[in-house]
Amino acid sequence: MEPLRCTTVLAVRKDGLTVLAGDGQVSMDKLVLKHKARKVRTLLDGKVLAGFAGSTADALTLFEKFEAKLKEFSGGLLRSAVELAKDWRTDRMLRRLEALLLVADSEKILLISGTGDVIEPDGGVMAIGSGGPYALAAATALMDDSDLTADRIAEKAMRIAADLCVFTNAELALEKLSQDG
Numbered sequence: 001m002e003p004l005r006c007t008t009v010l011a012v013r014k015d016g017l018t019v020l021a022g023d024g025q026v027s028m029d030k031l032v033l034k035h036k037a038r039k040v041r042t043l044l045d046g047k048v049l050a051g052f053a054g055s056t057a058d059a060l061t062l063f064e065k066f067e068a069k070l071k072e073f074s075g076g077l078l079r080s081a082v083e084l085a086k087d088w089r090t091d092r093m094l095r096r097l098e099a100l101l102l103v104a105d106s107e108k109i110l111l112i113s114g115t116g117d118v119i120e121p122d123g124g125v126m127a128i129g130s131g132g133p134y135a136l137a138a139a140t141a142l143m144d145d146s147d148l149t150a151d152r153i154a155e156k157a158m159r160i161a162a163d164l165c166v167f168t169n170a171e172l173a174l175e176k177l178s179q180d181g
Helices: 056-074 077-088 133-143 150-164
Strands: 010-016 018-023 026-027 031-034 040-042 047-056 100-106 109-112 124-127 174-180
Touching: 010 100, 010 133, 010 150, 018 040, 018 047, 018 100, 018 150, 026 109, 031 109, 040 056, 040 174, 047 124, 047 174, 056 077, 056 100, 077 100, 077 109, 100 124, 109 124, 109 150, 124 150, 133 150, 150 174
Parallel strands: none
Antiparallel strands: 010 018, 010 124, 018 174, 026 031, 040 047, 047 100, 100 109
């Protein structure tokens, strides 16, 4: 799959707090169409966070399918992600969707792709999109060498990504989940 050059979404989990952050820029080729789009949201009555990189219509379709899987599998994040990835890879219509999903609950962060990947990071950070490598590197460094909270790490890492990636801006949307509920 070709890297999606369209956005940055970052997940950070530290000290019982899980944060999903997304930038607000919507680009088409070399043109910025929108500055304050919302690419992260809560699902399953606020128990799951989800963000996307890629085509908006495709991502919305995937959000719906993923939330249906969450309901079908009683909120089980990993099982729902695996089942969505299987459907995404084998279904003729879904197979054409161009997006990546980053999902998290209070215990896991997962990347889901249309090639059948369901990846849980070794550490408490994962990122997708064109600015993903920058946000991932910054968040990893901040996790290892600071006392910052998960939300502050996500915010600082996303701002670093926005400074480096032309498809990412600093208009951030953050969603949070704590392990306590």
